[in-house]
Amino acid sequence: MLEFLTRANDGDAIAILKQDHEKVKELFDRFENTDDLRQKKKIAAEAIMELKIHATIEEEIFYPALRKRGVEKDILNEADEEHHVAKLLIAELDQMTGSEDHYEAKFIVLAENVRHHIKEEEGEMFPQARRSEADFVALGKELLLRKQQLKKNGVPPSDEDKLIARGGIADSPARNARKASAKKVTAKAKAPARAKARPAPKSPAKKARASGRR
Numbered sequence: 001m002l003e004f005l006t007r008a009n010d011g012d013a014i015a016i017l018k019q020d021h022e023k024v025k026e027l028f029d030r031f032e033n034t035d036d037l038r039q040k041k042k043i044a045a046e047a048i049m050e051l052k053i054h055a056t057i058e059e060e061i062f063y064p065a066l067r068k069r070g071v072e073k074d075i076l077n078e079a080d081e082e083h084h085v086a087k088l089l090i091a092e093l094d095q096m097t098g099s100e101d102h103y104e105a106k107f108i109v110l111a112e113n114v115r116h117h118i119k120e121e122e123g124e125m126f127p128q129a130r131r132s133e134a135d136f137v138a139l140g141k142e143l144l145l146r147k148q149q150l151k152k153n154g155v156p157p158s159d160e161d162k163l164i165a166r167g168g169i170a171d172s173p174a175r176n177a178r179k180a181s182a183k184k185v186t187a188k189a190k191a192p193a194r195a196k197a198r199p200a201p202k203s204p205a206k207k208a209r210a211s212g213r214r
């Protein structure tokens, strides 16, 4: 019965999170070491699912427990922001087919961001957490239970998913910026001459000075 719960004894919460870290790092290496796009897409899909589940259990269970136990707010806030950036990139990658110009670059930047995040968690956050009085075995059981639920039912859409769904993906921010500036130049060239003659609206300070002179 619920044999995954007994496996929690193999490791406490920190050990479980470290196992997740090893798994995603291995997937990142595999992504970078293959030239086969089909393989890359398969590896990316697996890594993204792992990361979504991992971020959810940390945000729902692990980080709040550490906040209660007095782990430094700055460390936890920074971790939240790193999750936020990773989730924005994941939301964009989720909408890509893999054939886009920036698909590979986006995944590599995600991997770099997560590698840095892992370094900080393992180097600063986890040692501080260890010194707290948290019950890591009980926390570990909670993490595993939630993991199972998320694997079975799927991970609910994040705020970042909703944001990207509204705004669309930035496949190439630099190229988009070039296009936007080209459009501006064309629009300016087409604008009627009398538009130029229209006086600029007065600033509130200018208005105040003008009324004072009357």
Ligand SMILES: [Fe+2]
Pocket: 055, 058, 079, 083, 117, 121
């Ligand atoms: Fe994390």
